């Protein structure tokens with residue numbers, strides 16, 4: 001299965017009205033509207049309402065929109081958001097996954113954040129959870145849990161990061177690297193993106209709009225992805241497919257969302 005490109009995956013703090021307004025215009029490959037750590041306890045109910053309003057309004061420039069849940073508020077979050085799954089919301093990001101059961105009950109595509117020692121050790125079981133699409137590294141929580149300090153080369157995280165990639169590849173999942181906190185340090189971000197790409201990640205989670213362009217550049221499409229993109233565009237250009245929402249490409253179902261993605265890849269490659 002050819003995964004959607006997830007080179008740049010921007011966390012948007014749902015508690016922040018300005019950031020949520022701006023999010024709709026940002027052409028990251030994916031947005032994660034965050035209801036977990038970026039929202040204070042007293043802000044969470046309003047943040048969830050803001051997510052509902054944003055999903056009702058739609059019109060996101062990013063082709064993939066996810067919500068990071070706070071597992072302590074799983075019931076109200078699912079009550080508020082289930083109706084959007086497949087209608088503007090592409091799935092949930094579940095933080096601090098340590099066991100497969102942490103991913104149960106969402107009835108939607110899920111991405112697991114691996115950000116504890118237990119999560120890393122249990123990856124093999126976690127990767128069998130139903131609906132799992134990808135793994136996302138959480139370096140801040142990982143460092144805290146491992147009681148290690150950051151180094152410029154992330155030496156302290158290499159074992160955990162490589163385990164995430166190894167398991168993601170073995171189970172056919174997307175693998176997304178963790179955030180780089182120094183959001184005004186473009187050169188540092190570029191180096192860390194290159195390190196992530198060398199380790200095998202597909203893309204990087206981000207915390208600021210200024211980080212999107214760097215991640216898109218470093219995690220640019222591979223030759224296989226470009227071949228897939230050309231095949232998708234060619235399939236939809238067939239006159240008999242002009243009005244179809246879904247077609248078959250190389251034996252796989254492809255939707256118009258994939259066509260938009262394919263065009264973005266080809267345009268981005270032509271411009272770079």
Ligand SMILES: CC(C)(COP(=O)(O)OP(=O)(O)OC[C@H]1O[C@@H](n2cnc3c(N)ncnc32)[C@H](O)[C@@H]1OP(=O)(O)O)[C@@H](O)C(=O)NCCC(=O)NCCSC(=O)C[C@H](O)C(=O)O
Pocket residue numbers: 010011012013016018019020022023034037038115137138139140141142178179183206207208209
């Ligand atoms: C880090 C920030 C608090 C900085 O915000 P700010 O000081 O407002 O930055 P700027 O003034 O440069 O912002 C310029 C404009 O861009 C908007 N903005 C900023 N960040 C975002 C964003 N992430 N998404 C959308 N829009 C954003 C500002 O509102 C300004 O807009 P305007 O004035 O209209 O032009 C801030 O960037 C931030 O809060 N970032 C996200 C923080 C977050 O989500 N954290 C949680 C995810 S990371 C994580 O959880 C780690 C993981 O779990 C682990 O364990 O490692």
Ligand SMILES: [Mg+2]
Pocket residue numbers: 037095115138140141
């Ligand atoms: Mg975290």
